[in-house]
Amino acid sequence: MTLGRYDYERRYRRRVWTGVAKFGALAGVVLGVGLFAYQMGIEQLKGRDVTLREEIATLSRQKAEFELLASQMQQAARTAESRTAELEGRIQREVPTGDLARLSQLVAERLKSGLTAERLSFIIGQAQMQRNCQPAENKRFVLATPLLKSGARGTTFANGAVTVSGDGQSAHNTQGDPESWYDPGQPVTIKITAIGGKTVTASGTLPLHQSLVVDSTEYRFTFAPGQRSFVDVAADRCAYP
Incomplete structure (x- = not known):
C-alpha cells in the first residue's frame, strides 16, 4: 500500500512539473514572439520617424520656396502697379483731350494733306483773340x-x-x-x-x-x-x- 501511494505521488509530481515545464516553454515562446514583435514595431516606428522627418524637411523647403516666390510676386505686382500709375499719369499729361485733342487731329489732317509744319506754325502764331x-x-x-x-x-x-x-x-x-x-x-x-x-x-x-x-x-x-x-x-x- 505504501509503494502504490508513492508511485501515485511521484507520477503526480511528474505531471505537475511537466505542466510547469510546458507552461514555461509556452510562456517563453509567447515572450519571445512578443519581444520580436515589439522589436519589429520599434524598428518600424524608427523607419516611420525617419520618413516623417524627411517629409517635414521637404515640406519646409517647399514652404520656404513658396514664401520666397510669393514675396517676389508681390514685389513684381507692386512694381507693375507703380509702373501703371506712372503710365496713366504720363498719358493724362501728354495725350491731348477735349479741344486740344480736336486741334491735334486737325493739325495731323492738315499735315497729311501736304500743308507744311512751318505754314501751320505761322498760322497758329498769327491767330489772335481779337479778330479783324x-x-x-x-x-x-x-x-x-x-x-x-x-x-x-x-x-x-x-x-x-x-x-x-x-x-x-x-x-x-x-x-x-x-x-x-x-x-x-x-x-x-x-x-x-x-x-x-x-x-x-x-x-x-x-x-x-x-x-x-x-x-x-x-x-x-x-x-x-x-x-x-x-x-x-x-x-x-x-x-x-
Whole structure:
C-alpha cells in the first residue's frame, strides 16, 4: 500500500512539473514572439520617424520656396502697379483731350494733306483773340427739293465772291404727299463756293456752321431754318489768319 501511494505521488509530481515545464516553454515562446514583435514595431516606428522627418524637411523647403516666390510676386505686382500709375499719369499729361485733342487731329489732317509744319506754325502764331472782322451779312435763300429744282436757288456774299446754295428733303402734308418746300427736321446739304472753284459743304440738320478761307479772308457761315422754303444765313468776313 505504501509503494502504490508513492508511485501515485511521484507520477503526480511528474505531471505537475511537466505542466510547469510546458507552461514555461509556452510562456517563453509567447515572450519571445512578443519581444520580436515589439522589436519589429520599434524598428518600424524608427523607419516611420525617419520618413516623417524627411517629409517635414521637404515640406519646409517647399514652404520656404513658396514664401520666397510669393514675396517676389508681390514685389513684381507692386512694381507693375507703380509702373501703371506712372503710365496713366504720363498719358493724362501728354495725350491731348477735349479741344486740344480736336486741334491735334486737325493739325495731323492738315499735315497729311501736304500743308507744311512751318505754314501751320505761322498760322497758329498769327491767330489772335481779337479778330479783324467786318459786320455780318444776313441773307436768305430758297433750298432746293426734289419738287423744286428749277430756277436760281442760292445767294451770294462779298459782292458775289462767294455763292451759297443747297438742297433738302421735301416736307409732307397731312395726307403724306410731298410738298415743294423742304422739311427743316430732315438733314440738308449746303454748298459754299468761292470764285475760282474752291468749295466746302456742310451737311446735317439745321442749324449748321461752316467756314471757307479764300486768300487772306475767312468767311464763317451760320445756317438756320427760315420761313417756309427759306434758309437764313449769317456770314462773317474776317482777316485770316
